[in-house]
Each structure stands twice: as C-alpha cells, then as structure tokens.
Amino acid sequence: MNYSLLTLEILVTLLGLGVLLAGLWVPAGARKLIGYGAATLVGVILTYAIGGASPADGTAFGGMFVVDAMSNFFKGFFLLAAVVVLLLSLDYADTLVGYAEYCALTLFALVGMLFAASANDFILLFVALELITITFYILVSFQRNRIASIEAGVKYLILGAVASGFMVFGTALIFGSANTTNFFEIAAKQAELTKSPLFLTGLLLTIVGLGFKIAAFPFQMWAPDVYQGAPSPTVAFLATGSKAAGFVLLLRIAFGVVPDLTAQWSRLFLGFGIVTILYGSLCAIPQRSVKRIMGYSSIANAGYLLLGIAAASLNGSAAVMTYLGGYIFTVLAAFAAISVVVAHTDSDDISAFAGLGQRSAWLATALTVGMVSLAGIPPLAGFFAKFYLLRAVAEHVMIDKAFLVALLVACVGVVISLYYYFGILRAAFFPRHAPDLAPIAVSSTAKLAIILAVAGTVYLGIEPEPMVKVAQQAAAGLKTLPEAPQTAAK
Amino acid sequence: MPALPDLLFYAFAGLTLLFGFLCVANPLTRNPVTSAMFLVLTICSLAGLFVLLNAFFLAAVQVLVYAGAVMVLFLFVIMLLDLKEEERRQLNKVALGAGSVAVAVIAGILIKAVMSAKPAAEQLVEGTTKPLGRILFTQYLLPFEILSLLLLVAMVGVILLSKKELK
Structure with missing residues (x-):
C-alpha cells in the first residue's frame, strides 16, 4: 500500500501530538512559543504540499482514501487557513486556558479536514466529519469564563449530534441498498442504485448531515449563535475550513458518485440555495454584532455555493471550488481584523469598530478588503468568485428556466449584502460618535496573518486565471473518477 | 406461519x-x-x-x-x-406540533423507502470477535485509526472543559 499518499495527514497528526506534549513542558510564561512553532511548522507543511512534492494521484486503503486534483486543491487551502488561524490565536494566548491544547485541537481539526478532502468512502467521510465536528465542539466552548462561549458550544453540540444521527442513518441505508460504502463501487452501479428508494433516502439523509456542516437552510440555525459566542480564531476556522470540508464532500458525492442523480436533483439544490441566500441576507440586516453578521453572511455564501452545485456542470463545480478559494482568503482577512478588535475591546458590537480607520491602518485595511471582497466588488477575489459562479448558473438557464429565478435572487442577495457589509465599514470610517480613538496595537503575528489573507484576496482578484484553471482540472478529474479501479476491472 | x-x-x-x-x-x-x-x-x-x-x-x-x-x-x-x-x-405547544409534523414526514418517507426496498447487503462478516477484529484491522484500518485520534480529542476536551481551576 502507498502510505506516502497520507504524508500530509501523518505530518499534521504528529505535529498535533507534539504540540500536546510540548504543552506539558513549556513553562507558562513561554507558551506563545507553542503557537509560533505550530504556525511555522504548518507553514512548512503547506509549502511542502504546494511545492510539487505532493504525491501523484492514487488511492490507498482499498480505495477508501483518494488523492486527486480536488483533494490537493482543498488541502492547500485547509493548511493555509490553519496557519492564519494559529497566527490569530496568538493574540488569545494569555487569556485562553490551555493554549497548547487549543493549538493541538486546531491541528486535529485540520487532520479531519485533510481526511475529508480525500475521503472516498462513506465510513471515512463520517469519521473525518466527526473528527472535525467533535473538535469544534471543544474549540467553540473554549472560553469557559464567558457564558456565551459555553452556550454556543452546547448549541453546536446538540444540533451537531442530531445532524450526525441523520448522517449515520443515511450511511446505513446506503450500505443496505448498495452493499458497499465505497464511492467508486457505488458510482459503478449508480444507474440501478438511483432507482432504489432506499438508496435515495440514504443519500438524502447524508446530504442533510452535510447541509448542517455548510450551514445551509434549513440546517443553519446554529450558525449565528455559534459564530457570535465562539472565540474569534475558532470562528475563522469554522467559517473557512469546516465549511469547505462540507463542500468538498458534497462535491465528491454530487459529481463523483452520483452525477446523473445530481442533474436530476438540480432543482432541489437550487431551491435550497435560493432560500439559503434569502435567509442569510435578510436576517443579517438588523444585526448589531459583527460576528453575528459574519454568521449570516456565511449562511448566504453557502446558498451561492449550492447554486453552483445545482448547475451540475463542469463549470459549476469548478466555480464552486474557485468561490471557496476566494472565500477562504476573504473570510480570513475579515476575521483577522475582527479577531484583533475583539481581543482588544472585548466586544463584537459594531460600535467596537467605530473609528477603526483612525485607530489602526492594518486592521482597517484587512476589514475593508474582507468586506469589499465579501460584497463581491472588483477587483478582489470575491468578485471573480461570484462572477464565475453566476456565469455557471446563467449557462444553465437554457436548460432549466428556474435558474433565472436563482440568478435574480443571487443578484438581490448581493445588493442586500452591500448594505450590511458597508454598514460595518461605515462604522469603521465614518463613525457617528467614536468614544475611543486610541490606536490599537497590532501584534506582528496578526500583521503576518493580515498580509497573507489580504495578499491572497487581492491576488486572486487581479489574477484569478491560475486558480480557475486548477479548479477546472480538479472538477474534470472528479468526473472521470468513476472510470478508475472497479469499472476498469469489469 | x-x-x-x-x-x-x-x-x-x-x-x-x-x-x-x-x-x-x-x-x-x-x-x-x-x-x-x-x-x-x-x-x-x-x-x-x-x-x-x-x-x-x-x-x-x-x-x-x-x-x-x-x-x-x-x-x-x-x-x-x-x-x-x-x-x-x-x-x-408550537414546538411539539412542529416536531410531530417533522417526525411524521420523515417517518412517512422512511416507511415508503423501506417498504419498496430489496435489501442488497449480505452478511460480510461473522459477528464474533475474531472476524470483527480482522475486518477492523484490514478493510477499516484507516477509519479505525482516525477514531483513536477522535478519542484522544474527546479526552483532551473533557479534561479541559471540566477542569476546576481557570487560570
């Protein structure tokens, strides 16, 4: 068996264990060293992963674990998100109880995401998602002295457990009707399986479980509360890594396992997408807490991404990946600013951001880039993300007129989102009354995080072509996957 | 009979x-x-x-x-x-009503699916410890190993969340 395919996962696991042990020996005064070390080493692993050293495509563990263009694409972003999150968490090193464990758990959640990107079996899918979710239960309730953090953790735990229940039941039904849980084997006999109501029900229940992870309506109710209550670096990781992990699995199931069915179900995804966009956009309007707005914004963005899946085309799935790439940088930029402001002022109300333009140029830049890109204004990553996605949806209008509605709703959603994103910026630059205009000191690690995220957002906005090309290759690889081992043997 | x-x-x-x-x-x-x-x-x-x-x-x-x-x-x-x-x-009362409707709909879907199903799954493994252990350490080795990580995470989490002193 080819263990070298799992190099990234094994390295990050070892790093996580190392960090956990280091927490025992590093004196309390020097615990920031753990964060520096973890962030640096994940950065090294990231450069190793991007630098062409990543193994060639292949499968391991009897086709359960797969490395292909899509898994490599997402693994890069997961590692990058982890680097930025670890850098941001350094600002919380002195206030979080058990900072070493915080870093270790972040790394273990990263391991779960890496496995999710490569999961090619419903069992591995479930186990990887559980590793992510259970780690996040703890990361969300990490600030035990804040009641909001505990409350967020309990809400996430209860709703997450229900979603896991749906998912495991769906997996059982899929196994019951297909006699296998492997994606390749199911893809090989999808023609007959998609006629079986039992299989369809199982698939639907699995999608429900994934819908919870990506915070799509009607499984979104946890998002605002959890985003508001959890520590800011955790939220940054939840909004990027955890959501992208849900989408990589959804993409793999939708286009790698049952592509024909996805085309049939395109209206289902479309309906979910439309409602999710409207729900996220409309509910964000009256909010006062910036983190809560980010929660609703994350719901709305899940809606846009679902439209890309509904398009059920090569361009659609490539657009979903492009969107996620841009979205991850954008959200990291926004959360870099939010995280520092919340650490400094201990409040996530919009008023805490008042006068940010005068208080810190670094934070104001990161916040502006994040919000403008989220709103989808050129020339930032968020614009091209939405552009490619809506183009894929528009292409589908010819086949199904319902996509015209989706296009309209998406445009309405963008217009509404301008209001709440710019509401935050207005408070930052043109405050009605700013009680405190003292400069905010930005630590050098936070500056590095801001540079990474902002540079990525701007670069993908000016030069989106390279990533689009990679995303298209990844999407194309997904479609041909079922031709791999099992069908070749027949 | x-x-x-x-x-x-x-x-x-x-x-x-x-x-x-x-x-x-x-x-x-x-x-x-x-x-x-x-x-x-x-x-x-x-x-x-x-x-x-x-x-x-x-x-x-x-x-x-x-x-x-x-x-x-x-x-x-x-x-x-x-x-x-x-x-x-x-x-x-409202939650009870909404919950009952949701349960009824899901139960309806499930009953309909199960009634029309022709189960394909065969017994893959004898249910005693030896074959079960063998399949866990061969076919399902990877999920099994990830579960050990999951247990470690759960253990660390429980200790952190229930530790007495907040320092």
Missing part, C-alpha cells in the same frame, strides 16, 4: 420503538430517571436485534457498555441536576 427469527425480530423491533418512545415522551411521568431506565430497556432490545443479525459481539458490547457503564454515568448526571425544575417546565 413466519419463522421464529422473524417473529423475534418483530418483537424486539416493536419493543425498541415502544421503549424509545417512552424514553422521550412518557405520558405518565416526566421523571428523568424513568426516562433513563427506559433507555436501558431500549438498548437491551437493540442488543436483541444485534443477536438476530448474528452480531454477537456487538450485542454483548451494547449491554455491557451502553446499558451498563454509560447509563450509570447518565444516572449520576441526572441525580446531580435539579429534577424538580425539569418537571415544572411547560411544554412548548
């Missing part, structure tokens, strides 16, 4: 459903301890279903670990809570 295993299946399945219902919605009492006891009975009937599937090891684990160890912990936790307050709590 149906065969004995079929009759036993319907008996255990019916008991599982009945005890499960009584566990969450007992019309006679709202005492959490009673609910916990019904959960024990649910788990025991589930163990019966596992035996019918020849999954003897799982059946034993179900009784020993879940009905035994885990439920004792549950009871400890329940005893530490204020039971009176739970009994005084009013039922939310």
Whole structure:
C-alpha cells in the first residue's frame, strides 16, 4: 500500500501530538512559543504540499482514501487557513486556558479536514466529519469564563449530534441498498442504485448531515449563535475550513458518485440555495454584532455555493471550488481584523469598530478588503468568485428556466449584502460618535496573518486565471473518477 | 406461519420503538430517571436485534457498555441536576406540533423507502470477535485509526472543559 499518499495527514497528526506534549513542558510564561512553532511548522507543511512534492494521484486503503486534483486543491487551502488561524490565536494566548491544547485541537481539526478532502468512502467521510465536528465542539466552548462561549458550544453540540444521527442513518441505508460504502463501487452501479428508494433516502439523509456542516437552510440555525459566542480564531476556522470540508464532500458525492442523480436533483439544490441566500441576507440586516453578521453572511455564501452545485456542470463545480478559494482568503482577512478588535475591546458590537480607520491602518485595511471582497466588488477575489459562479448558473438557464429565478435572487442577495457589509465599514470610517480613538496595537503575528489573507484576496482578484484553471482540472478529474479501479476491472 | 427469527425480530423491533418512545415522551411521568431506565430497556432490545443479525459481539458490547457503564454515568448526571425544575417546565405547544409534523414526514418517507426496498447487503462478516477484529484491522484500518485520534480529542476536551481551576 502507498502510505506516502497520507504524508500530509501523518505530518499534521504528529505535529498535533507534539504540540500536546510540548504543552506539558513549556513553562507558562513561554507558551506563545507553542503557537509560533505550530504556525511555522504548518507553514512548512503547506509549502511542502504546494511545492510539487505532493504525491501523484492514487488511492490507498482499498480505495477508501483518494488523492486527486480536488483533494490537493482543498488541502492547500485547509493548511493555509490553519496557519492564519494559529497566527490569530496568538493574540488569545494569555487569556485562553490551555493554549497548547487549543493549538493541538486546531491541528486535529485540520487532520479531519485533510481526511475529508480525500475521503472516498462513506465510513471515512463520517469519521473525518466527526473528527472535525467533535473538535469544534471543544474549540467553540473554549472560553469557559464567558457564558456565551459555553452556550454556543452546547448549541453546536446538540444540533451537531442530531445532524450526525441523520448522517449515520443515511450511511446505513446506503450500505443496505448498495452493499458497499465505497464511492467508486457505488458510482459503478449508480444507474440501478438511483432507482432504489432506499438508496435515495440514504443519500438524502447524508446530504442533510452535510447541509448542517455548510450551514445551509434549513440546517443553519446554529450558525449565528455559534459564530457570535465562539472565540474569534475558532470562528475563522469554522467559517473557512469546516465549511469547505462540507463542500468538498458534497462535491465528491454530487459529481463523483452520483452525477446523473445530481442533474436530476438540480432543482432541489437550487431551491435550497435560493432560500439559503434569502435567509442569510435578510436576517443579517438588523444585526448589531459583527460576528453575528459574519454568521449570516456565511449562511448566504453557502446558498451561492449550492447554486453552483445545482448547475451540475463542469463549470459549476469548478466555480464552486474557485468561490471557496476566494472565500477562504476573504473570510480570513475579515476575521483577522475582527479577531484583533475583539481581543482588544472585548466586544463584537459594531460600535467596537467605530473609528477603526483612525485607530489602526492594518486592521482597517484587512476589514475593508474582507468586506469589499465579501460584497463581491472588483477587483478582489470575491468578485471573480461570484462572477464565475453566476456565469455557471446563467449557462444553465437554457436548460432549466428556474435558474433565472436563482440568478435574480443571487443578484438581490448581493445588493442586500452591500448594505450590511458597508454598514460595518461605515462604522469603521465614518463613525457617528467614536468614544475611543486610541490606536490599537497590532501584534506582528496578526500583521503576518493580515498580509497573507489580504495578499491572497487581492491576488486572486487581479489574477484569478491560475486558480480557475486548477479548479477546472480538479472538477474534470472528479468526473472521470468513476472510470478508475472497479469499472476498469469489469 | 413466519419463522421464529422473524417473529423475534418483530418483537424486539416493536419493543425498541415502544421503549424509545417512552424514553422521550412518557405520558405518565416526566421523571428523568424513568426516562433513563427506559433507555436501558431500549438498548437491551437493540442488543436483541444485534443477536438476530448474528452480531454477537456487538450485542454483548451494547449491554455491557451502553446499558451498563454509560447509563450509570447518565444516572449520576441526572441525580446531580435539579429534577424538580425539569418537571415544572411547560411544554412548548408550537414546538411539539412542529416536531410531530417533522417526525411524521420523515417517518412517512422512511416507511415508503423501506417498504419498496430489496435489501442488497449480505452478511460480510461473522459477528464474533475474531472476524470483527480482522475486518477492523484490514478493510477499516484507516477509519479505525482516525477514531483513536477522535478519542484522544474527546479526552483532551473533557479534561479541559471540566477542569476546576481557570487560570
């Protein structure tokens, strides 16, 4: 068996264990060293992963674990998100109880995401998602002295457990009707399986479980509360890594396992997408807490991404990946600013951001880039993300007129989102009354995080072509996957 | 005349459903301890279903670990809570109605799917410890190893969240 395919996962696991042990020996005064070390080493692993050293495509563990263009694409972003999150968490090193464990758990959640990107079996899918979710239960309730953090953790735990229940039941039904849980084997006999109501029900229940992870309506109710209550670096990781992990699995199931069915179900995804966009956009309007707005914004963005899946085309799935790439940088930029402001002022109300333009140029830049890109204004990553996605949806209008509605709703959603994103910026630059205009000191690690995220957002906005090309290759690889081992043997 | 295993299946399945219902919605009492006891009975009937599937090891684990160890912990936790307050709590009628509708719809879909199903799954493994162990360490080695990481995470999390001093 080819263990070298799992190099990234094994390295990050070892790093996580190392960090956990280091927490025992590093004196309390020097615990920031753990964060520096973890962030640096994940950065090294990231450069190793991007630098062409990543193994060639292949499968391991009897086709359960797969490395292909899509898994490599997402693994890069997961590692990058982890680097930025670890850098941001350094600002919380002195206030979080058990900072070493915080870093270790972040790394273990990263391991779960890496496995999710490569999961090619419903069992591995479930186990990887559980590793992510259970780690996040703890990361969300990490600030035990804040009641909001505990409350967020309990809400996430209860709703997450229900979603896991749906998912495991769906997996059982899929196994019951297909006699296998492997994606390749199911893809090989999808023609007959998609006629079986039992299989369809199982698939639907699995999608429900994934819908919870990506915070799509009607499984979104946890998002605002959890985003508001959890520590800011955790939220940054939840909004990027955890959501992208849900989408990589959804993409793999939708286009790698049952592509024909996805085309049939395109209206289902479309309906979910439309409602999710409207729900996220409309509910964000009256909010006062910036983190809560980010929660609703994350719901709305899940809606846009679902439209890309509904398009059920090569361009659609490539657009979903492009969107996620841009979205991850954008959200990291926004959360870099939010995280520092919340650490400094201990409040996530919009008023805490008042006068940010005068208080810190670094934070104001990161916040502006994040919000403008989220709103989808050129020339930032968020614009091209939405552009490619809506183009894929528009292409589908010819086949199904319902996509015209989706296009309209998406445009309405963008217009509404301008209001709440710019509401935050207005408070930052043109405050009605700013009680405190003292400069905010930005630590050098936070500056590095801001540079990474902002540079990525701007670069993908000016030069989106390279990533689009990679995303298209990844999407194309997904479609041909079922031709791999099992069908070749027949 | 149906065969004995079929009759036993319907008996255990019916008991599982009945005890499960009584566990969450007992019309006679709202005492959490009673609910916990019904959960024990649910788990025991589930163990019966596992035996019918020849999954003897799982059946034993179900009784020993879940009905035994885990439920004792549950009871400890329940005893530490204020039971009176739970009994005084009013039922939310709207939530109850919405929940019933959701349950009815999901049950409808499931019943329709199960009724029309032709099960394809064959018994892959003998349900005793040796074949089970073999399959865990060959075919399902990767998920099994990831689960060990998951247990480590859960352990670290429990210690962190329940540690006494906040420093």
